[in-house]
Amino acid sequence: MTRELPDIFACCDCAAPLDALDICRECERRFDRADACPVLFPTRSRDVSFTIAPGMLRPDDIAADSVFRYPARSGQDKSDAYHLDLAHQDILENLPAGSVVLEIGCGGGQMRAWLRGRGLVYVGTDVSTERVHDWLTAFGGPDILCDAHALPVRDASVDVVYAAAVWEHLAFPQMAAREVARVLRTGGYFLGSASFLEPWHDESYYHMTPNGTHSTLRLAGLETVHVWPEVKWPGFVAMLEMGNKATRPVRWLGRLMNVYYLLPKQMKIFLKTRTWPDKNGLFETRSRMAGAIAWIARKPLAPQAPEGEAN
Numbered sequence: 001m002t003r004e005l006p007d008i009f010a011c012c013d014c015a016a017p018l019d020a021l022d023i024c025r026e027c028e029r030r031f032d033r034a035d036a037c038p039v040l041f042p043t044r045s046r047d048v049s050f051t052i053a054p055g056m057l058r059p060d061d062i063a064a065d066s067v068f069r070y071p072a073r074s075g076q077d078k079s080d081a082y083h084l085d086l087a088h089q090d091i092l093e094n095l096p097a098g099s100v101v102l103e104i105g106c107g108g109g110q111m112r113a114w115l116r117g118r119g120l121v122y123v124g125t126d127v128s129t130e131r132v133h134d135w136l137t138a139f140g141g142p143d144i145l146c147d148a149h150a151l152p153v154r155d156a157s158v159d160v161v162y163a164a165a166v167w168e169h170l171a172f173p174q175m176a177a178r179e180v181a182r183v184l185r186t187g188g189y190f191l192g193s194a195s196f197l198e199p200w201h202d203e204s205y206y207h208m209t210p211n212g213t214h215s216t217l218r219l220a221g222l223e224t225v226h227v228w229p230e231v232k233w234p235g236f237v238a239m240l241e242m243g244n245k246a247t248r249p250v251r252w253l254g255r256l257m258n259v260y261y262l263l264p265k266q267m268k269i270f271l272k273t274r275t276w277p278d279k280n281g282l283f284e285t286r287s288r289m290a291g292a293i294a295w296i297a298r299k300p301l302a303p304q305a306p307e308g309e310a311n
């Protein structure tokens with residue numbers, strides 16, 4: 001079975017545009033298939049370079065009050081597509097028909113029907129079909145097997161890259177973000193999320209703080225539009241529950257520990273300023289940001305001049 005796919009693919013070894021997914025006419029590399037799914041992993045080493053402006057290395061670079069940049073609405077609506085955040089949904093639903101959405105880490109391809117139902121062109125990629133939860137295999141699986149660090153996709157050919165709960169599973173997250181920036185069209189969106197404050201998460205590599213999210217996107221040349229705590233799970237509850245059975249007493253124990261963590265600090269602020277920290281404020285959120293940090297980033301209209309290099 002071969003699916004109808006858009007004409008966006010490139011050789012993962014020589015970067016020549018591919019007109020078929022079985023052979024590269026430029027370097028004559030042949031591509032295997034796994035259950036009819038083209039397998040496009042590189043066989044050559046590659047050099048990757050980053051430009052780091054002096055200002056990007058300062059720890060105080062991101063103003064404390066802009067660490068979280070909340071979208072109009074967010075959070076997972078369990079009734080709709082699996083794992084889809086409302087803020088991401090708002091972007092996807094407003095795309096012009098025919099826009100190309102490339103999903104990285106698509107698992108079973110559970111977003112395919114939802115996106116196609118909205119007139120969008122969907123390409124689901126994953127590194128393997130074996131890591132997919134059994135209950136997601138019914139969605140048809142990935143269209144392409146490839147590596148997020150070496151996307152077999154042409155420069156500036158995709159309108160949106162979508163990657164929910166994927167970036168913690170990448171060995172080199174900044175390199176993969178750079179790949180996203182490469183394949184996005186100008187003004188295109190990168191919608192993603194990564195695990196944070198979860199004690200052990202399916203052989204993950206790097207869990208992302210909000211600051212780490214900002215700097216990863218920035219290093220890739222992307223513009224951060226929104227960053228927010230997606231699940232707002234109290235850290236202590238996450239540590240107690242994850243990997244264990246989520247029972248009510250355990251949840252309450254975690255909440256109690258969270259109150260102990262938060263309340264003395266809140267009291268101190270209250271006594272000093274006579275104001276209670278705002279619900280969505282940084283302070284309150286810091287005690288409830290386990291689960292995932294989510295983001296919306298954009299490929300800027302013109303290449304951004306790194307700070308410190310302006311004339």
Ligand SMILES: [Zn+2]
Pocket residue numbers: 011012013014015016024025026027028029
């Ligand atoms: Zn090639």
